[in-house]
Amino acid sequence: MINSKLKTPLLALSLSAALVACGQGPQQQDASTESTKEKGMQQMQKPVVYQVFTRLFGNTNTTNEPWGTLEQNGVGKFADFSDAALEGIKELGVTHIWYTGVLHHAMVTDYSDFGLPSDDPDVVKGRAGSPYAIKDYYNVNPDLASKPADRLREFEELIERTHKHGMKVIIDIVPNHVARDYHSISKPQGITDFGANDDTSVAYKRDNNFYYVAGEDFIVPQDANYQVLGGQSHPLADGKFAESPAKWTGNGARKAQPDINDWYETVKINYGVKPDGSYDFPRLPDNYAELDYRAHYAFWQEQELPDSWYKFRDITQYWLEKGVDGFRYDMAEMVPVEFWSFLNSSIKMSNPDAFLLAEVYNPELYRPYIHLGKMDYLYDKVGFYDSLKAIIQGKAEASELLATHQEVVDIEQHMLHFLENHDEQRLASPDFAGDMRWGKPAMTVSTLIGRSPSMLYFGQTVGEDGSEEPGFGDPTRTSIFDYIGVPAHQQWMNGGKFDGGALNDEQRALRQFYIDLMALNSLPAIVAGELIPVPNSAPHAVISFERRLGEQRIVVVANFGKHPVFVDIEPEEAMVGKTLLGTDPLYLEKKIPIKLPYQGVSVFQMGVQVDEY
Known part of the structure; x- marks a missing residue:
């Protein structure tokens, strides 16, 4: 019931746009109508996040x-995000940049x-530090500024350029x-x-904002296999850090000396969850899953809440x-859903269009965090990403992906899809696919x-393989802890020109493929159409499906086998198709024979007249 309410306005808008896109509208329109159409089509584009x-x-x-x-x-x-760099990002169909x-x-x-002395390397991961060990929520990383004293202004200028x-x-x-050593020197009065x-x-x-190991x-943490800064000397690298009493560690470890594998560089925030797991704050009534953010906001205005809730609202x-x-x-799932209702409703009251994306890995929490927590989007990692990775690695059959997608069909418009992010192995790394063309x-x-919505990670479109040995970070993932250069991405940067001038032909072709693919996110059938599985003759290796909205039908066929394949697909109706991406389909009978190369795809629009083909 909730899902149908959410999607009805979008489908109505989409159907109208689809009729225009499929040639069902009037032949001529005045300037006002054309402007409205353009605005509607901009609203139609599926979000594309560039991390x-x-x-x-x-x-x-x-x-x-x-x-x-x-x-x-x-x-x-920040200054490196020049007009040329931002245009290069925009070319990928990007709507949101996640900095x-x-x-x-x-x-x-x-x-x-600048009043910012070095942090103690005994409680810092890497030399550059983890972006998830924030020490001042009211300012930005001085590394990123051309003039560290002006770092906040330089970020504000980047926001404006974006x-x-x-x-x-x-x-x-x-x-x-x-x-662990949080201290804001920039907090407002x-x-x-x-x-x-x-x-x-x-x-x-x-x-209290923290939990404590009282009296200790x-x-x-100590480990024989780990040396701070790789063993390099530093005046503060002495195996000591003054904290009395000890605080609980970020992942919930409650010992005064956490394990080396704990998130020891961080401390856990207290949201009114008692050590026994019970809650010290009001619970949301179940019917609030069906109410909008305004009702949630009103509910919390009448409650007395833990101090940490208000601190993050202010941030x-x-x-x-x-x-x-x-x-x-x-790690949104480590914080109670009621807090998210409070925070997100406050945000939406200030900006109803705010984009709220959460890292949640427990499928049992997906629907509560969307409907009660008022998240816009969650990672579709445990289901879709993990299944897709298994198919690429030959550990699962292609046909299984459609079944996986059906498990979240009621909330699929809220589940963000990706192949790469800062936590995952690079697609081109040997431990994942070993070949950028699997993209x-x-x-x-x-x-x-x-x-x-979809997400691209920087360097993905030119085959970055994450093979550098940075220090704290491991190869296969581009390090988030160290100062490094990113080789394939640097080829696209081309010394700051951001024109791809140093890419090889294969990299250029791959980037162009991504550009062409992401452009399809404005097709009404892709934005809001129905998903229809399309049978094919090689389901172990080939995925095929149709997206349909009104008269617009988009058929997608992708080869995940290790060899080229000649496959028959069986759409509901025999029609002529026009290629939008990849291999040209042959002429259609009830069965459509398509020859797909290794790692090949075919995306075509059904219903095009023969003289247009």
Whole structure:
């Protein structure tokens, strides 16, 4: 019932646009009607998120010394997102840029001249630091500024440039934890730091911001196989960090000395969840799953809530006022759903169009976090991404993906699809696919199978394989902890021209494929059409389906086999097709024979007249 309510307005708009797109509308329209049509078609485009690790994007240094300093390995800046760079991103059909690692987090680099001394490397991962160990929510990473004293202004200018190029800005919010040495020097008047008013004599109190190991001092974790900064000397690298009493670690570890595999660089935020797991705040009535954000907002105005709730409300409102258009929430499932109802309804009251994306991996929480927590989008990782990866690696049959997609069919428009992000192995890495060309069938199906938004990770479209040995980070994933250059991406950067001039022919062809594919996100049948499985003669290797809205029919066929395949597909009606992407279909009988190369795809529109073909 909830799903039908959500999709009805979009489908009505989509059907109208589909009739125009399929030639059903009037032959001539006045300027006003044309303007309305253009606006409607802009609204029709499915969201495409471009995740960029901000620190690495503009770095032209190719040294890549393990555990290298900023001076050795270089670092990208806000200013590197020039007009040319942003146009290159926009060319991929991007609607939102997720600038990862913007907020000021713990790092080893010393900015004492600006009142920002080095953090203790004993509680920092990597030399550049984790973007998810935030130490000041009211300012940005000084690494990213050409002039560190002007870092906030430089980010505000980047927001303006991004908007000028027709894209919106997303940044991370990490409500589950903060850096172990959180301290804001930029907080507005009237704002207090996390933990400033805590009663540290007890493990838990509702309005404490942290949990405590009362009476015990923090002890730095030890491991014989790990050396801080790779064994390089540093005046603070002494195996000690002063914290008394010790706080619970970000992943919930409750010992004064966490394990080396715990999130020891962070401390967990208290939202009024008692140590026994019971809640110290009001619960939402079940019927609120069917109510909009305004009703949720009104509900919370009458409640007395834990202090941490208000702190994060103030943080998000601060960034909305700076022009940020949305947030990606790290490990959202580790924070109670009631808090998300409170926070997201507050955000939507300020900006109803804010883009709210959450990292949630427990399928049992998907629907509560969407309907009660008022999330716009969740990662479709455990279902869709994991299934797609298994198919690419030959561990599952292609036909299984449609069944996986059906498991979230009632919420599929809320489930963001991706092949890469900062947590996952690069597609071209040997441990994943080992070949960047697998992006063709994988991203085609990921993008076109449903109404879900898509996400691209920087470097993905030119075959970045994550093979560099940066220090703390592991190969196969582009490091988020170290100062490095990103080789394939640097070829597209071409020394700051952002014109792809240093790409090879294969990389150029792959990027063009992504451009052509993401352009299909404006087709009404792809934005809002019905998914219809299409039988084929090789279901173990080939996925085929149709997206239909009104008279527009888009058929997608993708080969996940290890060899070329000649496959018959059986759409409901025999019609002529016009190729939109990939291999040309042959002429149609009731069965359509298509020859798909290795990693090949065919996307075509049914119902085109023969003289148009």
